[in-house]
Amino acid sequence: MDTRKFILLSLYLVVLLCFILIYRQFSYQFNRKMLFIEFPNLIIKNLDGNNASLRNITTDIPSVLIYFNSSCPICQSEAELIESKFRADTLTRFLWVSSESLEEVKKFAAHYSLDRLDTHRFYSDTLFRLANAFRLTGVPATFVYDAEGNLVDYTLGAVSVSDLNLSIQKAHDRSR
Incomplete structure (x- = not known):
């Protein structure tokens, strides 16, 4: 018993x-x-070294926020894919944020020819504000927001082009 x-x-x-x-x-x-869930209201540095508010940048069209590091092989691969697949996309804003210096971010943007695209913007966050706000421990991290700044989808780690394309399409559908 x-x-x-x-x-x-x-x-x-x-x-x-x-x-x-x-x-x-x-x-x-x-x-x-x-x-x-909501686009972060953080102050970081744009490529000119001026303060920029992330939330003020993303009010009119869907946005893809990419937290990256220039030495990350996955980030490099994603930059190549995004440049080739979304080069003609003028209805989505791509915001690239790195914890590296402005010089390193500028080199990365130029190396992948992303600095020539009007819808791609680059920022330096050496104070790790984005990483702290989102509790990120690694790169890459990709967040897709609709035109109102509401989260549509996110991926921590590598994201496939097909998944990113689907998430962007959802963001556009929500924004109509």
Whole structure:
């Protein structure tokens, strides 16, 4: 009889522990998404070295916010893909933010010819304001917002062109 109670109690504790772990994971993901729900109101540096408010930049068309690092191979690959696939997209704004110096950001933008595109803007955030606000621990991180600044989709890590294209399309559909 004691063995049976022990087994039932053990089973109960295992089920309870599983429930707690699942709840914590779901809660963590939900709370994390809540961090990104609205476009951040942060002051960072544009390529001229002047302060710029991210929220003021994104009021009229859907925006893709990309947190990157110039030495990140995934970020480099994504820059090439975005330049080739979205070069002609004049209805979406791409905002590239890096924690690196202005000089490094300028070199990255020029290397991938993104600095020549009107809809691509680059920023330096050496104080890690974006990373802290979104609790980011790595790059790349890609966030797609509609024209009103509401989150449509996000990806932490590499994003495929097809997924990014789909997210941008959703942002345009919401903005109509």
